Structures are given as C-alpha cells and as structure tokens.
Amino acid sequence: MSALFPPTPSPSRPAISHPPTRRAIRRRVARHAVLLFLAWPALLTLLVRAAADDRRFVPVMGWVFITALMLVPLNLWAAVTALRVHRRLSGHAWRPMKCEVVPTAGSHGWRLKAYDASADHETRVLAILRVRDTVLVASPFKRYVSSRLGEVWCAGSAESGAVMCEPGGARPFRVVRYKGSVRLSEPNAARPSTTG
Known part of the structure; x- marks a missing residue:
C-alpha cells in the first residue's frame, strides 16, 4: 500500500531533504556538470590532437566543433535550470x-x-x-x-x-x-x- 500512496513529506523540512528528491536532483546536477566540464572538453581535446597528427580528421573536427557550439549552450541552460530547481527545493518544503x-x-x-x-x-x-x-x-x-x-x-x-x-x-x-x-x-x- 505504501507504493500506491507515498508518505507525505514533512512540512517543516526543505523538499531537498526528501530522499528520492535529493537523489534525483543530485543525479541531474552531476549529469550536467560531467557533460559540461569533462565530456565536451575531453572530446574537443581528443579531436584537436587527432587533427594535429593526421589531417584527415580536420573535417571531422570541424563538424564536432560546430555541433559543440550548438549543444554546449543547451547543456549550460539545462545545468542552470537544474541549479534553480535545487535552490527552490532547498528553500521550500513539499x-x-x-x-x-x-x-x-x-x-x-x-x-x-x-x-x-x-x-x-x-x-x-x-x-x-x-x-x-x-x-x-x-x-x-x-x-x-x-x-x-x-x-x-x-x-x-x-x-x-x-x-x-x-x-x-x-x-x-x-x-x-x-x-x-x-x-x-x-x-x-x-x-x-x-x-x-
């Protein structure tokens, strides 16, 4: 019966202290941080090094760079949204x-x-x-x-x-x-x- 009706959250504690909420927000913020600060720089560094060694990678590097120019702002926007949700959940109760x-x-x-x-x-x-x-x-x-x-x-x-x-x-x-x-x-x- 508890699966159908989850326990009512505590009105005196911030929403972020609710375990499923905390897990979901931490996972969301971590996912965007990894993409923004590790995955994109690693991919671009790898392609720059490959293009320096072999000129056949220059067109591929150009396409990846153009794709990154379009997707990094979207990733940044999603990360800011996740941080705003975290801030709202830290200051208010469910x-x-x-x-x-x-x-x-x-x-x-x-x-x-x-x-x-x-x-x-x-x-x-x-x-x-x-x-x-x-x-x-x-x-x-x-x-x-x-x-x-x-x-x-x-x-x-x-x-x-x-x-x-x-x-x-x-x-x-x-x-x-x-x-x-x-x-x-x-x-x-x-x-x-x-x-x-």
Whole structure:
C-alpha cells in the first residue's frame, strides 16, 4: 500500500531533504556538470590532437566543433535550470496540493492527446495542470504526468514559479503560468442552467 500512496513529506523540512528528491536532483546536477566540464572538453581535446597528427580528421573536427557550439549552450541552460530547481527545493518544503490535468485547446491536432481517465492502463499526458485557478505548465522542458493525477507536491508559490512533482518526489520539474488556451473542464462545461 505504501507504493500506491507515498508518505507525505514533512512540512517543516526543505523538499531537498526528501530522499528520492535529493537523489534525483543530485543525479541531474552531476549529469550536467560531467557533460559540461569533462565530456565536451575531453572530446574537443581528443579531436584537436587527432587533427594535429593526421589531417584527415580536420573535417571531422570541424563538424564536432560546430555541433559543440550548438549543444554546449543547451547543456549550460539545462545545468542552470537544474541549479534553480535545487535552490527552490532547498528553500521550500513539499506541500501536497489538489490539481487537475488540463488538455490543451490549441488549433494543432498533433498537440492534443485524447485520453480516457477510466482506461485500465495508465496514460501519460503533457504536464499542463490547474492548481486552484492557475494553469501551470512544465518549463523549460516538456514533462509528462499521469492523466489520472489529482494531487501534486509543490515547493514554492504556484503563482510565482514553483517546483512540482507527482507524489513521491522522484521527478521534480519547474512550472510557470500557461499562456495558451485550455478547454473547459467537464464539470464547468456541462453546468446545468438554473434559470426557468
């Protein structure tokens, strides 16, 4: 039963002190640090040495250098995002909050993902969540959550940029206000008329 309902986090301790959250964030920060400070410099050094010995590696080195120019800023951006999540989790406790998964109402059919909440298998949908009256989306990278999600753990204010995760704390992600259009939820859309 504990696998279905993870223990509620302590409201008096920072979210980073929750063991699954701490493991996930440390792993994320370490992965980006290794890529940024070890893998990219090692690859470029190896190719420069190979090109100095054999001129056939000069075109390969050029392509790798151009690829690195495009991917290193993305890696740097992901590392800064991981550090921001770490900072938010260090200063705020996990709080369970009720939420609703909101399907988008964009004009692009490929963005809409129809799901049946009563299906036997779990369906994962894009993380666009309604918490209270605020619609939030995962940022800067897309995240997918269970279509049956009814509660999230939140660290920080949902209105001013927070970190959320599904109960358990193992996959935290940043959220920001969603500026796109959303469909009305079924209870609000099918509200009966009270006039005569």
